[in-house]
Amino acid sequence: MGKLKVVGIMLLAGVALGGCASSLSGSAYSRSQARQVEEVRMGTVESVRQVQIEGTKTPVGTVAGAAVGGLAGSELGQGRGSTVGAILGAVGGGLAGSAIEEGVTRQPGLEITVKLDNGRMIAVTQAADEPFKPGERVRILTGGGVTRVTH
Numbered sequence: 001m002g003k004l005k006v007v008g009i010m011l012l013a014g015v016a017l018g019g020c021a022s023s024l025s026g027s028a029y030s031r032s033q034a035r036q037v038e039e040v041r042m043g044t045v046e047s048v049r050q051v052q053i054e055g056t057k058t059p060v061g062t063v064a065g066a067a068v069g070g071l072a073g074s075e076l077g078q079g080r081g082s083t084v085g086a087i088l089g090a091v092g093g094g095l096a097g098s099a100i101e102e103g104v105t106r107q108p109g110l111e112i113t114v115k116l117d118n119g120r121m122i123a124v125t126q127a128a129d130e131p132f133k134p135g136e137r138v139r140i141l142t143g144g145g146v147t148r149v150t151h
Contacts, residue, residue: 024053024109025127026148038143043114043122045136045149051125053109068093112149114138124149
């Protein structure tokens with residue numbers, strides 16, 4: 001039973017760390033984005049819509065869940081019962097671990113539609129960590145395959 005606790009803690013830590021792996025925030029930068037040139041364009045917010053940004057779906061949650069489920073399932077009997085329990089537990093745990101990871105890393109976001117000064121319209125979806133209102137002047141930063149809206 002002690003092994004089950006350790007694996008459970010590893011599952012939770014893996015899911016938590018998986019959520020930190022990528023950020024869709026307008027104000028958070030990855031290490032690789034630091035000290036990189038970004039193109040800056042100016043525009044006016046046309047509309048803002050609340051959206052839900054799906055969580056991460058890495059193998060971490062699935063593998064950790066399968067490990068926990070397999071260990072838990074193997075406790076259900078002896079011989080073949082233990083093997084069948086481990087297999088069923090691993091499959092169920094893998095599915096549960098994946099769902100937990102996706103749910104824990106899901107976050108509220110904003111779809112921000114901006115009319116650029118050149119007349120072109122764009123929409124950027126990012127984490128809802130900064131409020132935007134129609135009519136506001138904003139900066140659009142683009143570089144390294146990432147676009148973000150800032151004040």
